[in-house]
Amino acid sequence: MTIKILMLLTMTIAVATAADRTPTRQRPAETTVNVNAVSIPYGARETEPNTYAFTDTRGHKWIYRKTPFGVSRIPDSPVPDAAPVPADERLAQASTAVDHGDSIQFTRPGPFGLYRWESRKTDLNSFEQMVWNRELAKQKSAGQD
Numbered sequence: 001m002t003i004k005i006l007m008l009l010t011m012t013i014a015v016a017t018a019a020d021r022t023p024t025r026q027r028p029a030e031t032t033v034n035v036n037a038v039s040i041p042y043g044a045r046e047t048e049p050n051t052y053a054f055t056d057t058r059g060h061k062w063i064y065r066k067t068p069f070g071v072s073r074i075p076d077s078p079v080p081d082a083a084p085v086p087a088d089e090r091l092a093q094a095s096t097a098v099d100h101g102d103s104i105q106f107t108r109p110g111p112f113g114l115y116r117w118e119s120r121k122t123d124l125n126s127f128e129q130m131v132w133n134r135e136l137a138k139q140k141s142a143g144q145d
Helices: 002-020 087-094 126-144
Strands: 045-048 051-055 061-067 070-075 096-100 103-110 113-120
Touching: 087 103, 087 126, 096 126, 103 126
Parallel strands: none
Antiparallel strands: 045 051, 051 061, 061 070, 096 103, 103 113
């Protein structure tokens, strides 16, 4: 019986204190304004889905893209006309060839040091032929100077 009275008394005190509380008004969270936020300007033309082109009043050309993280803006610059050099040509320029009678010893740089191999003059593949022709041209130009 005393346990029931104690429980009732505890409940009554809890309800009474809850009723006395007045709800406090929470202050709204301050919103921060991102001054660097980019938006797509009025008059921009859509060139591809989610991609827009715009020229500002100064004459600068910009590309605007809608991304999952917002809008991004990059300057519109022309693509350079220089064609990339094929990998075989770059390797051929870095390779060397030395004549050893009926065979040629080739050397080229690799990720783990120099690669060296020999091939017969009659069994040259296109890469080896390119390197060998370049070496012959070097020897002829050195002999003319």
